[in-house]
Amino acid sequence: MSTLHLPWLELAILVAFGAAAVVARDEDPDRRRARSIVGAAAVAAFALGAMVDFLTVGTFEAHDRWDLLAWLLGHDLLVVDELSAPLLPLTALTFLLTILSTLRTARLRFSFAHALVTLGVTLATLTARDPLLLVALLVGGAAVPLHEQRVKGRSVRLYALHMGSFAALMGLGLLLRWLAPAAAPWVFALALAVRIGLLPGHLWVLDLFERGSMGTSILFLTPMVGIHGFLRLVLPDASPELLHVLRVASGLSALYFAGTALVQRTARSFFAAEFLCHSALVLLGLSLDSSLGVTGGLSIWLSAGLAMTGFGITVRCVEARLGRLRLDTYHGLRNAMPALASFFLVMGLASVGFPGTIGFVAGEILVEAAIDASGWLGTGLVLVAALNGLAVLQGYFRIFAGPPHSSPVDLRSRRPERIAILILSLLVLGGGLFPQPGIASRHHAALEFLGRHHGGDPAGPHGAHGPAPAALPSDRPAPTDR
Amino acid sequence: MSVADAVQLAGVVTVIAPSALLLALGLPALLGIRSSEETISRLTQASVLIGLVAALVCLVHMLATGNRHVPLEVGDWVVLHETDFHFHLKFIYDRLSVPFLLLSYVLVGTIGAFANRYLHRDPGYGRFFLLFAVFLQGMVWASLAGTIETLFVGWEFVGLSSALLVAYFEDRPNPVRNGQRVWSVYRLADAAFLVAAVALHHAVGHGDFDAMLGSTSWPEGRSLLEGSENLWIGLLLLVAAAGKSALVPFSGWLPRAMEGPTPSSAVFYGALSVHLGCFLLLRVSPLIEASPTLAAAVVGAGLATALFATAVGSAQTDIKGALAFASLTQVGLITAEIGFGLRYVALVHMLGHATQRTLQLLRAPSILHDFQAMENAVGGALGPGPGRWTSRLPLGVQARLYQLALDRGAMDNGIEAWVVRPFLALFRGAVALEARVTARLRGAPAPPPDGDAGQGEGGR
Numbered sequence: 001m002s003t004l005h006l007p008w009l010e011l012a013i014l015v016a017f018g019a020a021a022v023v024a025r026d027e028d029p030d031r032r033r034a035r036s037i038v039g040a041a042a043v044a045a046f047a048l049g050a051m052v053d054f055l056t057v058g059t060f061e062a063h064d065r066w067d068l069l070a071w072l073l074g075h076d077l078l079v080v081d082e083l084s085a086p087l088l089p090l091t092a093l094t095f096l097l098t099i100l101s102t103l104r105t106a107r108l109r110f111s112f113a114h115a116l117v118t119l120g121v122t123l124a125t126l127t128a129r130d131p132l133l134l135v136a137l138l139v140g141g142a143a144v145p146l147h148e149q150r151v152k153g154r155s156v157r158l159y160a161l162h163m164g165s166f167a168a169l170m171g172l173g174l175l176l177r178w179l180a181p182a183a184a185p186w187v188f189a190l191a192l193a194v195r196i197g198l199l200p201g202h203l204w205v206l207d208l209f210e211r212g213s214m215g216t217s218i219l220f221l222t223p224m225v226g227i228h229g230f231l232r233l234v235l236p237d238a239s240p241e242l243l244h245v246l247r248v249a250s251g252l253s254a255l256y257f258a259g260t261a262l263v264q265r266t267a268r269s270f271f272a273a274e275f276l277c278h279s280a281l282v283l284l285g286l287s288l289d290s291s292l293g294v295t296g297g298l299s300i301w302l303s304a305g306l307a308m309t310g311f312g313i314t315v316r317c318v319e320a321r322l323g324r325l326r327l328d329t330y331h332g333l334r335n336a337m338p339a340l341a342s343f344f345l346v347m348g349l350a351s352v353g354f355p356g357t358i359g360f361v362a363g364e365i366l367v368e369a370a371i372d373a374s375g376w377l378g379t380g381l382v383l384v385a386a387l388n389g390l391a392v393l394q395g396y397f398r399i400f401a402g403p404p405h406s407s408p409v410d411l412r413s414r415r416p417e418r419i420a421i422l423i424l425s426l427l428v429l430g431g432g433l434f435p436q437p438g439i440a441s442r443h444h445a446a447l448e449f450l451g452r453h454h455g456g457d458p459a460g461p462h463g464a465h466g467p468a469p470a471a472l473p474s475d476r477p478a479p480t481d482r
Numbered sequence: 483m484s485v486a487d488a489v490q491l492a493g494v495v496t497v498i499a500p501s502a503l504l505l506a507l508g509l510p511a512l513l514g515i516r517s518s519e520e521t522i523s524r525l526t527q528a529s530v531l532i533g534l535v536a537a538l539v540c541l542v543h544m545l546a547t548g549n550r551h552v553p554l555e556v557g558d559w560v561v562l563h564e565t566d567f568h569f570h571l572k573f574i575y576d577r578l579s580v581p582f583l584l585l586s587y588v589l590v591g592t593i594g595a596f597a598n599r600y601l602h603r604d605p606g607y608g609r610f611f612l613l614f615a616v617f618l619q620g621m622v623w624a625s626l627a628g629t630i631e632t633l634f635v636g637w638e639f640v641g642l643s644s645a646l647l648v649a650y651f652e653d654r655p656n657p658v659r660n661g662q663r664v665w666s667v668y669r670l671a672d673a674a675f676l677v678a679a680v681a682l683h684h685a686v687g688h689g690d691f692d693a694m695l696g697s698t699s700w701p702e703g704r705s706l707l708e709g710s711e712n713l714w715i716g717l718l719l720l721v722a723a724a725g726k727s728a729l730v731p732f733s734g735w736l737p738r739a740m741e742g743p744t745p746s747s748a749v750f751y752g753a754l755s756v757h758l759g760c761f762l763l764l765r766v767s768p769l770i771e772a773s774p775t776l777a778a779a780v781v782g783a784g785l786a787t788a789l790f791a792t793a794v795g796s797a798q799t800d801i802k803g804a805l806a807f808a809s810l811t812q813v814g815l816i817t818a819e820i821g822f823g824l825r826y827v828a829l830v831h832m833l834g835h836a837t838q839r840t841l842q843l844l845r846a847p848s849i850l851h852d853f854q855a856m857e858n859a860v861g862g863a864l865g866p867g868p869g870r871w872t873s874r875l876p877l878g879v880q881a882r883l884y885q886l887a888l889d890r891g892a893m894d895n896g897i898e899a900w901v902v903r904p905f906l907a908l909f910r911g912a913v914a915l916e917a918r919v920t921a922r923l924r925g926a927p928a929p930p931p932d933g934d935a936g937q938g939e940g941g942r
Contacts, residue, residue: 158924203920259909260916292565330655335605339514346512354642355635361560361569364631364680368567371680382676386669393645393665401652418514425512436560443562 001076002057007064008050009078009127012092016043016120024113029104036099036112043119044092051085060448078127082445083231086302086438087126091223094309095119097420098215101313103320110215111148118144118219125225131233135174138195138229139167145212145220154211162204166194173233185242188233196226196283197276199253209272214319218312221275222305227282235286236453246287247373251380253280258387262394267315267325270395274311274351277388278304284381285366288373294446296366299439303350303359303431310347310424313417314340318399321411327395330402336411341400343421348392350428352385358431361439485543492539493554496583497573497626499533500619507612522611523598529615530591533622537583540575551576551699553628553692572628572690578700578764578829579626585833586621589753589840590614596844597745606650610743617643621754624761630679630689633765637675637726637758641668644755647746648739660738667735671725671759678718685711695768701825705772716769716776719762720783727759727813729787733794734894736810740802744847747802752809752839757832760813763820764828770821777821784817790891797887801849809839 019039026032054062061081080088095115102110121141128134142163149156169191176184194201209217230246238246257277264270282304285297317340318333319325334341346357353363363385371378405411413421431438483491506525510517517525544550556571573579594614601607620639627633645668649661679689685707686694695703705712723729728736736756740747750756763770763780770777788811795807812835819828845852857864872880889895921927 155924155926158920161923203916203923206916207920207924256912259905260913263906263909263913265913292562292567295562295565330658332653334652342511349642355638364569365562365567367676368680368683371677371684378680379677382673385676386673389669389672390662390666394662397649397652397658397662401649401658402655403653422512439560439562443564447564 001079002059002062003065004050004053004057004062004080005065006049006053008046008053009064009080009088009123012043012046012050012088013078013120013124015039015046016116016123019043020113020116020120023116029107032112033099033102033107036116037096039116040092040096040099040119043116043123044089044096047088047092047123050080051089054080054085060452076129077133078124079129080127082441082448083298084126084228086441087223087228087305088123090302090305091122091126092119093423094222094305095122095219097309097423098218098313098316101317101417101420102215103317103414103417106215106320110213114144114148114216115219118216122219122223122225126223126228128232131177132174134229134232135170138225139163139170141220141225142166142195145208145216148216149212158207159204162194162201165201166191169194181237182239185234185237185239188229189238189242189246192226192229192234193249195229196224196279198249198280198283199256202253202257202276205276206269206272209268210266214268214312214316217272218309218316221279222309222312224279224282224301224305227279227286227301230283230286231449235289238287240289243287243289247284247377250280250284250287251377253277254284254384255380255387258384258391261391262387265326265328267319267327267395267399270327270391271308271312271315274388274391275308277384278308278351281366281381281384285369288369289450290369290372291443291446291450292365292372293369294450295439295443296362296369298442298446299362300359300366302438302442303353303357303362303428306424306427306431307347307351307357307359310343310421310428311351313420313424314344314347317413317417325399327398329398331399332402332405333411334400335404336407337400337413339413339418339421341396343425344400345396346425346428348396349389350432352388352392354389356429356432358428358435358438360432361435365439489540489543489552490554492536492543493552493573493575495536496533496540497554497622499529499536500615500622503529504612504615504619507608507615511608511612517608519598519602519607522608523594526594526598526611526614527591530587530594530618534584534587534591537580537587541580541584544575544580554626555628566687568688569631570629570688570690571632573623573626573632574628574691575626576700578761581829581833582625582761583622585836586618586625586754589749589836590618590621593745593749593753593840593844596748597743600745601743610647610650610746613643613647614746614749617647617749617755621758624758627765628691630682630691630694633762634672634675634679637722637762638672640755640758641665641672641726644668644739644746644750647750648742650742650746657741660735660741664735664739667725667728667732671722671732674718674725675722678715678722681711681715681718682707685715691765695766700765701767703768705768707769707772709773712769713773713776716766716773717779719766719769720776720779723759723762723817724783725759726762727756727817728810729759729783729814729817730790731893731897733787733790733810734890734897737798737803737806737890740806744802744843747846748840748843751806752843753836756809756813757816757836760816760820760828760832763817764825767820767823767825771823777823780821781818782821784814784819784821786814787811787817788814790814793883794887794890797884801846802843805839805842805846808842809835812839 023032023035026035061079063076063079099112099115121137125137125141128137146156146159169187173184173187173191176187197205254277257273257280261270261273264273282297282301285293285300325331350357350359353359367378367381370381503525507522544552552575554573559569559571561568597610601610616639620636620643624633624636624640627636645661645665648664649658651657682689694706707715725732736751739751770780791807791810791814795804795811798804798807816828816831819831872883
């Protein structure tokens with residue numbers, strides 16, 4: 001296997017845990033935040049270094065130079081490949097910007113130490129190669145929100161029930177890898193369906209957003225490590241039947257969450273529904289098992305990761321000033337928070353793939369791949385996009401339109417929030433105006449992934465465009481391959 | 483620089499002038515920098531003038547050389563070689579696009595000048611012109627689009643700016659609700675458009691209008707699609723056009739859209755945006771010509787819209803409502819003309835109607851003043867006007883027709899009652915079920931029917 005020039009991965013993870021240890025001992029909330037920012041920035045720098053270094057190496061996968069863990073254990077534990085390389089700096093950036101945008105009012109309640117631990121665990125999860133380690137990290141990572149909720153005296157029953165099921169199924173899946181390998185992907189798929197919140201195992205996600213810390217929920221969910229689990233543990237060995245089940249489940253979930261986003265009563269549950277929808281769309285793309293579909297899924301993973309992070313940070317910033325936001329009334333906040341209003345709109349439009357934003361071409365690719373697979377699936381996907389667009393603008397109007405909100409204090413965004421907002425906006429709009437490099441890299445990763453798991457045929461078993469499409473209305477012939 | 487190069491440059495300028503304006507207005511807004519009214523006004527003027535002059539250069543060149551079809555290939559914005567997926571950007575200057583482009587620049591410039599005074603010192607001045615820039619960008623791209631994906635980009639920009647301008651007076655709930663309603667119809671139209679665009683790619687391998695409709699100048703061209711493909715794609719595009727141009731049964735959003743400021747009402751619903759659906763149908767007119775069923779559907783939609791709008795317009799009680807339905811009547815007729823294959827007639831009709839309606843809508847706030855001025859000029863009260871043929875019907879029938887017209891055909895109510903409410907009720911039921919199941923799994927009491935499971939806990 002190729003080698004990076006420096007031990008970027010280990011450094012990133014070690015710095016994350018080290019910073020968490022330092023921050024946990026700090027009493028002063030402002031100093032905790034400042035040190036967390038420094039720590040997260042360092043991790044982001046190492047993660048970016050890992051990606052850039054990986055690009056210069058020019059292979060599908062690579063491990064750290066002077067890999068301490070490999071030296072100790074005799075095999076590579078942490079590996080970066082084309083699938084995970086851009087996710088590392090994206091994840092680190094998500095954490096950095098969330099920490100940066102934490103207002104003073106929230107510093108006492110938000111656990112910076114937990115955030116850094118979650119960062120380290122997430123990076124390790126995204127680079128774990130060994131299935132046992134990956135399962136352990138996925139299960140262990142779920143413990144952080146559990147611990148945080150317990151410490152704050154909140155009910156953990158729902159969360160524990162779901163994550164307990166997830167952990168048990170993951171353990172069973174590991175066992176079946178040796179005993180009955182054909183069944184293992186099914187069990188892993190069931191476990192990870194709970195983890196990513198596919199219908200009907202999604203209740204814990206809504207509950208976590210409603211009752212937990214918004215910041216912690218964003219950090220726990222937006223990297224979509226559950227999807228990563230699908231990529232490593234399910235899709236390489238998935239049978240056509242399992243892929244079909246995943247397509248149907250993710251398609252129905254996406255449609256369901258897009259519809260429920262329109263009727264959610266709080267900003268948090270609205271955000272949670274939008275997130276679950278995008279998560280399902282990513283899985284849908286990956287399960288189409290065509291180079292176009294996997295490209296679409298990987299591209300939406302990146303675009304939705306950025307957009308949903310921005311979206312979530314905006315909601316968090318608004319709530320930090322005004323408390324929980326109900327969406328059954330108009331709040332009239334645009335004049336009081338003009339920058340946040342613009343940001344909400346830009347991020348919301350990016351999340352639904354508006355032209356000029358990062359998700360546009362990714363969405364087009366996914367729709368095309370879905371129509372290749374089935375006209376009805378493609379049409380359903382278009383309907384999901386339409387509903388998401390409706391929900392985003394409705395959310396915008398409910399929060400920022402209406403009789404102007406009057407407040408004795410200045411509610412405008414502070415400099416750290418503006419910096420976070422600006423960075424994300426530039427990435428979202430820049431990626432939208434110049435999508436080719438990002439899309440091409442995801443496409444190459446998709447081809448490599450499919451090639452490795454379909455006997456060397458990079459187009460997959462069904463070709464570039466997936467399985468033969470299902471019949472459409474009777475007087476329309478099925479589209480032909482180009 | 484040769485003449486050909488100069489014309490090529492002019493073509494590029496017409497496309498990027500609105501993009502430059504959008505960047506110049508959008509970037510400061512993103513950075514939290516407030517631009518003065520003078521700066522905004524001058525930037526808008528400059529962009530429109532430069533774009534208009536460049537468009538005129540293209541027109542003069544085309545007239546002088548007799549070349550009625552000038553493509554401007556930008557190339558593949560995104561391409562994935564192994565899969566044949568490509569997003570191709572191409573612009574066409576032809577008998578359809580150039581008049582519409584000129585109309586766009588002229589009317590946007592005119593209305594921009596009007597709005598500069600009309601919205602002077604309005605707190606939303608900057609927001610208006612930013613959305614105006616988004617609209618101009620969309621119109622230029624849609625007018626000049628040489629591929630269906632390029633047209634889709636323009637289409638989306640027009641839709642977003644339109645919905646946000648309807649909700650311009652966002653301190654009142656009604657404009658906001660109407661903005662959301664307009665957006666809902668547009669999203670449906672966009673969905674149909676997107677499916678049509680992807681289906682087109684599947685059918686012919688790309689979305690290039692030249693290749694799809696024959697590499698000849700508009701309006702010559704013939705559809706290269708097979709029978710049923712042609713019909714289905716055409717019907718999807720008709721749905722898209724119907725949503726954008728407020729054809730039946732989507733007409734309900736047009737009078738609601740008049741909630742926006744007068745300049746946006748003029749430019750969107752009198753002049754440009756409302757004709758975008760007709761423009762789309764004109765662009766793909768060879769598809770309509772190739773399918774009698776599709777042509778009949780287009781004619782039917784157009785005539786139904788014209789009849790509906792005539793009836794409803796006669797019962798309107800406010801000037802902008804009356805003008806909205808008057809616009810719709812003409813849009814319906816234009817659509818029918820397209821269905822009948824009268825493409826030049828439809829184009830000329832569109833251009834004339836757009837300019838006349840713009841004038842009427844810009845004068846709408848002064849209607850009382852104009853009416854009084856006319857009475858002063860005449861020297862007495864103006865008469866009630868000739869009676870309608872409906873006055874010969876029994877009173878009961880007249881009353882019912884009047885009620886139906888006042889209810890705008892009850893289409894909005896029908897869509898609300900039969901589509902929107904059941905749809906939302908289904909998902910509200912699902913959310914309520916989620917709340918009950920969640921409460922049970924948490925071991926908490928069931929939430930109240932009003933469903934507020936989330937308050938009271940949770941940090942930041």
